[in-house]
Amino acid sequence: MLEHLIKSKTRLKLLIKFFINISNTGYLNGLASEFGESTNSIRKELNNLSKAGYLIKSSSNNKIIYSANQKHPLFNTLQKIVRQHLGIERALEVIFDKIGHIDKIYLLGDSAKGVDSGLIEILILGTNINNNFLEEISFKIEKIINRKVKFSTEKLIKEEFDLLIYNSQ
Numbered sequence: 378m379l380e381h382l383i384k385s386k387t388r389l390k391l392l393i394k395f396f397i398n399i400s401n402t403g404y405l406n407g408l409a410s411e412f413g414e415s416t417n418s419i420r421k422e423l424n425n426l427s428k429a430g431y432l433i434k435s436s437s438n439n440k441i442i443y444s445a446n447q448k449h450p451l452f453n454t455l456q457k458i459v460r461q462h463l464g465i466e467r468a469l470e471v472i473f474d475k476i477g478h479i480d481k482i483y484l485l486g487d488s489a490k491g492v493d494s495g496l497i498e499i500l501i502l503g504t505n506i507n508n509n510f511l512e513e514i515s516f517k518i519e520k521i522i523n524r525k526v527k528f529s530t531e532k533l534i535k536e537e538f539d540l541l542i543y544n545s546q
Contacts, residue, residue: 387414388422394491395432395445396452396459397484398540401491404440411492431455463488464522465497465542471518472528477505482543485529489540496525500539506530 383389390412394401405423409416423443426432433446446452460466465484473479483489485498501511511528518526 385422387412387418388426390493391419391422391426392431392455393459393463393493395443396456397463397491398489399445399447399456400540402442402444404442408443460542463493463497464518464524464526465499467522468497468499468518468526469543471514471521472501472511475514476501476507476510477503478545479503479506479543480545481541484540484542496527497522498527498529500529502530503545 383392391408394403394408394411403411405416405419408423409419412419423432427434427443430446430449431451432443435442435444445456449455457466465488469482479501480503482502483500485500486496487494488497508530511530515526515528
């Protein structure tokens, strides 16, 4: 969806990285390694996004660290667009009222880190969760959003990059 609007694949990767999870940060060489791209293309896009005010810079250990500018007037809109692009919003719409009482929903793995690997891992915590429905619906959701979806209802290991995307409290 967004790849038709944003022609730069590097810019799209950066927007996903920083706007899916506000705790995601990155520096030039680390982002180049993560994306498998040249530092020149990453630098160009980081500069463009910083000049526009979408990203903010800070310095740490002789590195310039970039993160999303939460005070930008379009921050919430961009975050929602990125989540829609990845299919997260659509996946949640399909399951929300049909699987039991939901307490919390987490985004796990690569998606929470801001990496579009083609797999969206979603952890659903609550009571009377209908696992059979989740298994059935995941194939339909995958066809709609063109990404693999993995639902879990049991939390075994706390990952550093888990992202809480819904809390009923």
